[in-house]
Amino acid sequence: METLRIGVIGLGRLGRIHTTNLIQHVPEAKVKTLADPRVDETKKWAERLGDFKITANWQDVLEDPEIDAVVIASPTTLHGEMLKAAVKAKKHVFMEKPLAHNLETARELYKNLKDTGVKIQIAFNRRFDHNFRKVKDFIDSGELGEIHLIRTTSRDPHLPDIEFVKKSGGIFFDFMIHEFDTARFLTGSEVVEVYAGGSVLLDPRIGEAGDFDTAYAILKMENGAICAIDVSRKTTYGYDQRVEVFGSKGCARAENDRATNVIVSTEAAVCSDKPLYYFPQRYMQSFANEIRAFVESVLEDKDVSAGVEAGYYSILVARAADISAKENRSVKIAELI
Ligand SMILES: NC(=O)c1ccc[n+]([C@@H]2O[C@H](COP(=O)([O-])OP(=O)(O)OC[C@H]3O[C@@H](n4cnc5c(N)ncnc54)[C@H](O)[C@@H]3O)[C@@H](O)[C@H]2O)c1
Numbered sequence: 001m002e003t004l005r006i007g008v009i010g011l012g013r014l015g016r017i018h019t020t021n022l023i024q025h026v027p028e029a030k031v032k033t034l035a036d037p038r039v040d041e042t043k044k045w046a047e048r049l050g051d052f053k054i055t056a057n058w059q060d061v062l063e064d065p066e067i068d069a070v071v072i073a074s075p076t077t078l079h080g081e082m083l084k085a086a087v088k089a090k091k092h093v094f095m096e097k098p099l100a101h102n103l104e105t106a107r108e109l110y111k112n113l114k115d116t117g118v119k120i121q122i123a124f125n126r127r128f129d130h131n132f133r134k135v136k137d138f139i140d141s142g143e144l145g146e147i148h149l150i151r152t153t154s155r156d157p158h159l160p161d162i163e164f165v166k167k168s169g170g171i172f173f174d175f176m177i178h179e180f181d182t183a184r185f186l187t188g189s190e191v192v193e194v195y196a197g198g199s200v201l202l203d204p205r206i207g208e209a210g211d212f213d214t215a216y217a218i219l220k221m222e223n224g225a226i227c228a229i230d231v232s233r234k235t236t237y238g239y240d241q242r243v244e245v246f247g248s249k250g251c252a253r254a255e256n257d258r259a260t261n262v263i264v265s266t267e268a269a270v271c272s273d274k275p276l277y278y279f280p281q282r283y284m285q286s287f288a289n290e291i292r293a294f295v296e297s298v299l300e301d302k303d304v305s306a307g308v309e310a311g312y313y314s315i316l317v318a319r320a321a322d323i324s325a326k327e328n329r330s331v332k333i334a335e336l337i
Contacts, residue, residue, distance in 0.1 A: 007061030010074030099311025101169035145249030196321035
C-alpha cells in the first residue's frame with residue numbers, strides 16, 4: 001500500500017485539524033470521506049480543501065471498501081462504539097483521546113481489541129510535541145539520572161461550553177487524561193496510587209454538572225517517582241502548559257511557547273509575550289506530527305506510540321482520581337483492575 005485512504009468521523013475542532021493536517025502535511029494520505037451529522041456546515045468548511053464525499057452517517061465510512069483507515073474525532077461518549085465498529089470493519093484507526101468516557105467501556109475495549117490486525121492510535125499529542133519530546137530525550141539519555149519528581153501544569157485560557165462539560169466525562173477523564181499519559185510516557189512506569197481533589201471556583205454550573213473546574217492529582221509511580229499535576233479550566237493569560245522533571249543528576253523544564261522570544265526590559269517591568277492562546281496554536285505541530293506518525297505506522301507496519309493499552313491505563317488513573325476526589329482518600333490502581 002503506497003497511499004492510505006482515509007475517512008474522518010466528526011468534523012468539529014479536532015476533526016478539522018486532523019483533516020487539514022492530512023491534506024497539507026501527509027502526502028501519503030488521501031482523505032476520501034467526511035462524516036458528520038452537520039452536513040451543510042461540513043460541506044461549507046471543506047469546500048476550500050478539495051473534493052470529498054460528505055455524509056451524515058458515520059457507518060458509510062466503515063462500509064466503503066476503498067477506505068483503509070478512519071480518524072475518529074467525535075464526542076467522547078461515541079468513541080467506544082465507533083472504535084469497535086471500525087475495528088470490526090478492518091479499518092486502521094486514529095482516535096481522539098480519551099479511549100472512552102468511563103472505565104467500564106475502556107476495560108471492555110482493552111480486553112477485546114488486542115491482536116486485532118489493525119493499527120489503533122490514541123491521540124495523545126503531547127508525546128509528539130517538541131518540548132515534551134526534548135524532555136523525554138533527556139530522560140532517555142540518562143542525563144537526568146533516576147527520575148524522582150515530575151510536575152505538570154495544564155490550564156485552559158477560557159471556560160468550556162457548559163453543554164460540553166456535561167458530556168465530557170469530567171475533568172479527570174476529559175482534561176487531566178493528557179497529564180496521566182504524560183506521566184506514564186515520561187517515566188516509562190505505571191501509576192500505582194493516586195490522590196486527587198478538585199474545587200469549583202470558576203463557574204457554579206460546572207459544580208451542578210457534578211464536575212470540578214480546578215483540580216490536582218499526586219501520582220505515585222511503580223518505580224517510586226512522584227508526579228504532581230495541577231489543572232484549571234481558565235487563565236487570564238493564555239494556555240499554560242509546563243512540565244518539569246527532576247532526577248538524581250539534574251532537572252529539565254519545558255516552559256510555555258510564545259509568539260516571539262522578545263523580552264522588553266524597562267524601568268517598570270521586564271515583559272515577554274503571553275503564552276500562545278490555546279491548543280490549536282500551541283500544539284499545531286504536535287497534531288501534524290501525530291497524524292503523520294499514524295499514517296507511517298500503517299504504511300511501514302511500525303508500532304504506534306500510544307495504543308489501546310495507553311488509552312486504558314490513563315483511564316484507570318482518571319477513574320482512581322475521580323474516586324479519590326469524591327471520597328477524599330488515596331486510591332490504589334490495583335483496586336480497579
Ligand atoms: N488532543 C487534544 O488536545 C484535544 C482537544 C480537544 C478535544 N479533544 C477530543 O476530541 C474529541 C472531539 O472534540 P472536539 O473539541 O473536536 O468536539 P466538537 O464538538 O468540536 O466536534 C465533535 C464533532 O462530532 C460531530 N458528531 C456528533 N455526533 C456524531 C456522529 N454520530 N457521527 C459523526 N460525527 C458526529 C459533531 O457534529 C461535531 O462536529 C473529543 O473526544 C475530545 O476529548 C482532544
